[in-house]
Amino acid sequence: MRSASAPTLVLAMFFALALCSPASAAHTPRSDPPVTVGIVLFDGVEIIDFAAPYEVFGTAGFGVVTVSRDGKPITTAMGLTVTPDHGFADAPAFDVLLVPGGDVGEAQRDRALLDFIRQRTASARHVLSVCTGASILGATGLLDGLKATTYFPRLDELAQRYPKVQVVADVRWTDNGKLITSAGLSSGMDAALHVVARLRGEDAARTAALQLEYDWQREGGFVRSRMADRYLPRQLDTRIRWPADLAITQLVSFGDERHWRKRYRVTTTTAAEALLARIADGVENVGGWTRDGKDGWRWHATADGRRVTMALATTPAATAGSYELELTVAVAAAAPGR
Numbered sequence: 594m595r596s597a598s599a600p601t602l603v604l605a606m607f608f609a610l611a612l613c614s615p616a617s618a619a620h621t622p623r624s625d626p627p628v629t630v631g632i633v634l635f636d637g638v639e640i641i642d643f644a645a646p647y648e649v650f651g652t653a654g655f656g657v658v659t660v661s662r663d664g665k666p667i668t669t670a671m672g673l674t675v676t677p678d679h680g681f682a683d684a685p686a687f688d689v690l691l692v693p694g695g696d697v698g699e700a701q702r703d704r705a706l707l708d709f710i711r712q713r714t715a716s717a718r719h720v721l722s723v724c725t726g727a728s729i730l731g732a733t734g735l736l737d738g739l740k741a742t743t744y745f746p747r748l749d750e751l752a753q754r755y756p757k758v759q760v761v762a763d764v765r766w767t768d769n770g771k772l773i774t775s776a777g778l779s780s781g782m783d784a785a786l787h788v789v790a791r792l793r794g795e796d797a798a799r800t801a802a803l804q805l806e807y808d809w810q811r812e813g814g815f816v817r818s819r820m821a822d823r824y825l826p827r828q829l830d831t832r833i834r835w836p837a838d839l840a841i842t843q844l845v846s847f848g849d850e851r852h853w854r855k856r857y858r859v860t861t862t863t864a865a866e867a868l869l870a871r872i873a874d875g876v877e878n879v880g881g882w883t884r885d886g887k888d889g890w891r892w893h894a895t896a897d898g899r900r901v902t903m904a905l906a907t908t909p910a911a912t913a914g915s916y917e918l919e920l921t922v923a924v925a926a927a928a929p930g931r
Contacts, residue, residue, distance in 0.1 A: 626656030628792055631687035631713065634661045634677050635706060637696030640669050641778050642723040646691055646785035653789045653801040660684045662705050670695040681709045689788060690717045693781070694725030694744065701732040711735065714771070719788050722774045723781035730774065731755035740767040744777035745817045749827070762818050776817060782807060783814070821853040821922045822846075824894070824901045826879040833875035836863040844917070853922040860915040865907035868918070872905060900925040 630650045632643050643659070650657050661667050664680030679685070690713050700706055711733050714720050722730045727743040728751055730736050737757040742748070742764055752760040761767050766775040766784040768791075775784035786809050790798035795811070802809035840860040848854055859868065869890050876882050882892040882903065890905040902923045910916045 626654065628653075628655040628688045629685065630655050630657045630689040630691060631684060632657065632659045632691040632693065633706065633710065634659050634667045634675060634693075635695075635700045635703070636667050637670050637699065638667065638675075638693050639695035639724060639778065640671055640673055642693030642695060642726065642781055643691065645779060645782045646693075646721070646723060648805065649782055649785035649789065649801060650689070652804050653793065653797060655689070655789075658685065658687075660709075662703070662709075681705065684709075684713075686716065687713060688718045688792070690714060690720045691785075692720065692722040692726040692729050694723055694727070694729075694777075697725045697728050701729045707733045718771070719791065720772050721781075721784055721788055722772075723784065724775070724777045727751055727758075727774045728754065730772070731758055735772060736774070739769040739772055741772075741774040742767050742776050742818075743774065748818065762823075763816055764818075765814065765816050780817075783809060783811075787811070819850055821848050821851055821901075821924045822855070824896050824922060824924065825853075825903070825920075826876060826882065829872075829875055829879050832878040834871050836861045836868070836871075838862055841918075848922070851924050855920040857918045857920075858910060858912070858915055859907075859918050860912070862914070865916050865918075869905055869907065876903075 628650075630647075632647060634643065647657050658679060659675070659677040660679045660681060661677040662681055664677050664683070666674050666676045668674055690710065692710060706729070710720075710729070714733075714735055720730070720735070722741075722743075724744045725747050727736070727741045728747070731741070731751060731754065736755065738759070740759045740761050741751065742761045743751045748760055748762050751758065764776070765780050766773060766787060768787065773784055773788060775781050782805075786798045786802055786807075789801055790811070798811075799809065838861050842858045844856045844858055846853075846855045861868065863871075873884070873890065876884075876892055882894045885891040885893060892903045894901050894903075902925075904921050906919050906921075908917045908919070
């Protein structure tokens with residue numbers, strides 16, 4: 594058997610290092626990183642909102658630190674306890690400031706947090722909000738006159754609470770130059786990779802995405818707010834006379850841009866037909882929908898040049914005193930020329 598030549602061994606070692614080193618290096622703190630990221634933490638923060646971008650920035654070779662008001666442990670929205678690296682008083686300088694979302698009701702009223710974000714925005718190269726973190730940025734006034742997006746169910750709330758912000762409903766992230774906002778949850782990874790591309794080039798971002806085994810779609814890709822359920826009647830829930838004894842549990846909610854399906858388990862003494870009648874009255878109160886016949890539970894509307902069909906149905910459930918309620922949405926193709 595022929596022994597491997599020296600050049601062959603060198604090449605083999607090179608490829609082995611090229612394949613293995615980035616994965617381990619991504620989790621190794623760097624003493625002199627080219628870019629430093631500061632992540633603001635607070636009670637109620639959503640884990641994926643800060644952890645997913647943390648992974649992206651670390652994989653790209655950036656230095657990452659976490660900060661909170663006093664540096665003491667915080668409790669996430671799902672009960673995980675996290676100990677930040679710093680408090681606001683001793684936090685180092687950042688090139689990038691990340692503002693995650695979650696349960697932000699208290700955070701967007703926390704004067705110390707808002708002041709810290711305003712101060713650090715002045716010196717940061719980029720500020721990135723994830724999910725409902727846009728509401729925290731909105732509270733600082735930094736988004737006034739700029740484009741912003743957020744978690745799909747909170748788009749209207751963001752627009753109403755901060756009317757000076759130009760809320761964008763059908764994108765994965767918005768880029769205003771320094772201030773960047775992302776939609777919900779996992780979209781923080783996409784926006785973080787976008788920040789990597791802004792600072793280190795697209796090749797660096799795509800390399801990081803590949804190391805994470807993440808299918809980064811810089812243009813296009815999945816956008817939650819483009820899904821078919823966006824056509825469901827807004828404020829419908831408040832227009833329905835729900836039975837006083839109603840208990841409802843969502844079982845499934847999924848689909849794509851053309852179809853959507855929601856199914857619930859309903860427990861109430863109100864018969865299924867009577868509940869459907871109440872929901873039908875609610876749809877009538879919302880307006881904009883035409884019922885297909887008097888006896889069925891099917892409606893249609895026109896939106897964005899498309900015919901949208903909404904239907905309701907009930908089926909018996911195994912549990913006594915309950916049944917399942919299903920709502921479906923179908924969106925026809927756009928008319929020619931649209």
